[in-house]
Amino acid sequence: MKQAISVLAALALAQGIIGEKDQQKPNIIFIMSDDQDRQLGSLDYMPVLQKELVAKGVEFENHFGTVSNCCPSRASFLRGQAAHSxxxxxxxxxxxxxxxxxxxxxxxxxxPHWIKKAGYQAEYIGKFMNGYSQVNYHIPPKGWDHVDALLEPYINDYNNVVMSQNGERPVQYRGFHSTDVVRIKALDRLDRLIDAGESYFLAIMPYAPHVGGQNPPTPQARHADMFTDIHAPRFANWNPPDEIQQGKSVFLKDMVRMDSEKEAAADALFRGRIQSLQGIDEIIEDVLAKLEDKGGLENTYIIFTSDNGYHIGAHRLPGGKALPYIQDTNLPLVVRGPGMPQGVKSKVASAHLDFAPTFLDIMGLPQTEWPELLDGRSLLADWADPVPMANVEIGSAKEIINIEFWGDKIIEVPQWDRVPLTNNSYKTLRIVSEESSWMYVTWCTNEIELYNTTADPWEINNLARKTITMPHQNLINRLNALLMVTKSCTKSVCRDPWSALQPPSAVKRIASLTDAMAPDYDDFYANIPKVHFERCMMYQDEANEMPFYPEGAELDLGKAYRADTDNWVSSQPGNATVEGNSVPAGSVEQRHASLDDLMRDVHVLTDEETLVSVPQV
Structure with a gap:
């Protein structure tokens, strides 16, 4: 009873209906790094995050990206939808x-439109989306009360920072490092938001630890000599031998083992990433200090995550993302906020598409006013009660995670030829529960892989190769059925895929994989159509991915909530036309630089420096 009361109290606090601050709803500060792993242990190298968020909040160990790639992952986060939507x-x-x-x-x-409907100020600092550049900056991201975004093609160069504020002409911030610029600007906006006294949502989106082009990320100068003796962890999937690698699919099964030079490059990449994350730890430190100083900490949710994960050395690949495996898809998520417990690690499963409904729940917007397009669910109850006593509740999809991908993959180390690996489209299903956990993937070549991720956390023993045992075939039939639904779903079906998979002979509602494994249902699940691709393509094409399930689901796929983009034309940012810093930025002296310091030496880009686009069909 005591636990139930505490949950209700936390929810009430989140909705601003009890306590001293009931005239102001909780604020939300959302910090998203770029390409940060969870499985490689990068959080262990962030002492402020550990001390102030992990120890004073909840770390969610089973949070996943909807797509293991920057732009589609951010779109899913911003729309609360699966990538196929x-x-x-x-x-x-x-x-x-x-x-x-x-x-x-x-x-x-x-x-941002929904945030403002809830009565909040909506602000955004840092990376927005791939393709926002020096040629289309004048069409800024809509909806935000204030948006200050990093621009391509400069975004890859940590020492050449060009941004556009609210669609105004791009400005180069000379002598500063990208992460410091985002920190300084975010702190200035946080000052203004706190002083205004209104509820707010502030997104802080640094570029680190993303690679700089094909090179490791460039840390601030004050961090460049840290961690010089560390190496990437050698897990069971590190540069595996032939008997393991040949269980993979597509291009992976033919990958050559990394030689010593490639392994050294992987280690250098790992070190650069850890060094670059120190600047993000400083962002967390300064945000918390400002909230503490101005009295807003107890009424603010601080959420830390990344857009997608990252692999180093896994499956013979020295560096990159875009694969269905655990290192690419399992993401950091740490939350500290009103009414939440402290120092808790939670197994509750969630995905990026769940953030938008969670924010609306925190903001107290009635569900009758939520956008109907949402595929995700609110996580607020799980944040308040992150270690529930009961099993997965009936009718929920908390054990089911769907991850998709279309297109190619790049190996992100300089010693490797930058040749796109094009047959990298797939549909993936993860079952994440205390009873059992599985990963099942169908590639665009129609090869399949199955892993028992409880016994095989690094996904090296493919149970769907060669002779498949009958128990595993029965399991595959259930997982394929779930994957058929989750690759086809929208809205409530995404939140409860089992609703579309009820055998006529079922004597009770099927609400989990355990329920579905009853032998009486073998024929029903065996007869569900198989997930299928006609060929490997670079984009989503309904005809290429038939069939969908239930029949007719292909008529939805979120199309009612977006305009047709057939034969769309993209602008191209061209080459960087202004030079970056001659000396690496981010000195000790710049650790606490102010906005005034940042603005002392800026360059406003000219017409000639921005109009360098070549349209591409």
């Missing part, structure tokens, strides 16, 4: 980018 499926044409997002008119109905 947004149709933003890659970081560049033909799959997607900022131009496709606009052409689809998805920017007319997404997170």
């Amino acid at each position: 947004t149709n933003i499926t890659h970081v560049r044409p033909p799959g997607g980018n900022y131009d496709k997002w606009r052409i689809a008119k998805e920017d007319l109905n997404y997170l």
Whole structure:
């Protein structure tokens, strides 16, 4: 009873209906790093995050990205939808980018519009979406009360920072490092928001620890000599031998083992990432200090996550993302906020598409006013009660995670030829529960893989190769059925895929994989159509991915909530035309630089420096 009361109290606090601050709803500060792993242990190298968020909040160990790639993951976060619903499926044409997002008119109905409907100020600092650049900056992301975004093609160069504020002409911030610029600007906006005394949502989106082009990320100068003796962890999937690698699919089964040079490059990449994360830890430190100083900490949710994960050395790949495996898809998520317990690690499963409804729940917007397009569910009750005593509740999809991908994959180390690996489209299903956990994937070549992730956490023993045992075949039939639904679903069906998979002979509602495994249902699940691709393509194509389930689901796929983008044309940012810092920025002296310091030496880009676009069909 005591636990139930505490949960109700936390929910009431979140909705601003009890306590001293009931005239002001909780604020939300959302910090998203770029390409940060969870499985490689990067959080262990962030002492402030550990001390102030992990120890004073909840770390969710089973949070996943909807797509393991920047632009589609951010679109899913911003719309609360699966990637097959947004149709933003890659970081560049033909799959997607900022131009496709606009052409689809998805920017007319997404997170900031809903935040403002709830009565909040909505602000955004840092990376927005791939393709927002020096040539389309004048069409800023819609809905935000204030948006100050990093621009391509400069975004890859940590020492050449160019941003546009509210669609104004791009400005270069000379002598500063990208992460410091985002920190300084975010702290200035936080000052203003706190002083205004209104409820707010502030997104802080640094570029670290993303690679700088094909090179490791460039840390601030004050961090460049840290962690010089560390190496990437050698888990069971690190550069595996032939007997393991040959259980993989597509290009992976033919990958050559990394030699010593590739392994050294992987270690250098790991060190650069850890060094670059120190600047994000400083962002967390300064945000918390300002909230503490101004009295807003107890009424603010601080959420830390990343857009997608990252692998180093796994499956013979020295660096990159975009694969269905655990290192690419399992993401950091740490939350500290009103009424939440402290120092808790939670197994509750969630995905990026769940953030938008969670924020609306926190903000107290009645569900009758939520956008109907949402595929995700609110996590607020799980945040308040992150270690529930009961099993997965009836009718929920908390054990089911769907991850998709369309297009190619790049290996992100300089010693490797930058040749896209094109047969990298897939549909993935994860079952994440205390009873059992599985990963099942169908590739665009129609090869399948199955892993018992309880016994095989690094996903090296493919149970769907060679002779498949009858118990595993029965399991595959259930997982394929779930994957058919989750790759086809929208709205309530995404939140409860079992609703579409009820055998006529069932004597009770099927609500979990355990329920579905009863032998009486073998024939029903065996007769569900198989997930299938005609061929490997670079973008989502309904005809290529038939069939869908239930029959007719292909008529939905979120199309009612976005405009047609057939034959869309993307702008191209061209080359960087202004030079970056001659000396690496981010010195000790700049650790606490102010906005005034930042603005002392800026360059406003000229017409000639911005109009360098070549349209691409």
